[in-house]
Amino acid sequence: MTDATSAQRARALIARLDLTNLAEDCTEADVAALCVRAETAAGPVAAICIWPDFVGFARRELSARIKVATVVNFPLGGSDVEATLIETRRAIADGADEIDLVIAYDRLADDPGFVEAQVRTIRAICGHARLKAILETGKLYDEATIRSACRAALAGGADFLKTSTGKVEVNATPGSAKILLEEIAKAGGTVGFKPAGGIKTFEDADGYMRLAETICGLDYPAPERFRLGASGVLADLLAIAQGAERPGGGASY
Template sequence: MSEVSQEGTGRSAAGDAERATQLVARLDLTNLNDDCSEADVAGLIKRAETPVGPVAAICIWPRFVAFARRELSPHIRVATVVNFPHGGDDVEATLDETRQAIGDGADEIDLVIAYERVAEDPGFVEAQVRTIKAHCGGRPLKAILETGKLYDEATIERAALAALSGGADFLKTSTGKVEINATPASARILLEAIARDGRGVGFKPAGGIKTFEDADAYMTLAETICGTDYPTAERFRLGASGVLADLLAVAEGRERQSGKGGY
């Protein structure tokens, strides 16, 4: 079962098609599989130019950034991950990853925070985010909080506030590598923290987004909490790969399959 469900959207088929097209333009098409190859990234690049327009970005392992930036259209961004997926606390190693990724042409950095230290030492996470942000060369930094490993609302909020205080440009729920990834409950906590912060920080739910209804529900939640003008492609992203087929089916008015997908 998908982690987000709705009893219909209340829109017409044409309205759903327009919404699905908007969601495609906010998609970080992702392959962070352990066995990902250059050929897989080439396939991702091909899929990124869809019949209803390009996705916002592709999100890939750092080792493929240089290849992707050479092959990908300039209007599609290359996002990559650092300190991924385990969120360790070796800041120097993460800095090395970040510098290499920027040098290879990454447009966005998705950093896994040291989430196991959040409960007792949120100041470390704040400093970690601030340090990596300072070496991104002005590129957006998405802080991955791994909310499914934080267990309670207070700790999720503590992680969000630490990342915001460190200057994160986005709050991202998850790596997609653990049992519990994006959920409506964790999304609400992050969005409410973003709304209180007031700087227009972005939001990216990731993992478990498999259907149009899943994606639409997260965008609707963002509109409800942060305002209808909030979820632009610069401030709202979906971390997913398998959802693209369903979004395209809705956008093009085609028959849909049974919402399945990875990440």
């Protein structure tokens, strides 16, 4: 790619970034700093993704053009649907625009119907908010189980398929991304896709967008259908967008 093309794609990737802080020790001050970072010199990110406790604060701090995403049933993906309903209702009442739900991935092998029902139940109370189903692909191990997770989440009405929590050893990979995108394409190509965790460089991020373009079509990865779950990648994207010297790596989530 020419420098101009790289800069253009870096700006496009920034506009598709869910700038994330899900650190265990995250504070309100950290979220305030994240809100400032979200309004970049190359344009705003798509969303910030934060713990539920900070949703109301973040919604007050951010302009309306940046979405507030939060996580529920996170990070372990348990089976307590009632507790997840309570979390989700509170987050939406506080102003969340997007809900990232960890499915009960441990139930997939024996009871994929539970996951479908879990997603459907949470989706039913989301209203205007988008529901991203986190499949935790690094814990599913084989292609057949990942495809089963995709189909259960899609059947339940998920608006996005998301690879990972960023809290396990193996997070987003090109292999798992390919499976999710193939299942999205089979289902009509309207559901969104979000790789998360392990995205450190422009090349990582652009590789996922190119994969989405290849499998689902060049017009597929618009911001309403394609997101990147990351935080440390922003500095690299900004450097390329602005033609500046690139930093040496960064945190992946």
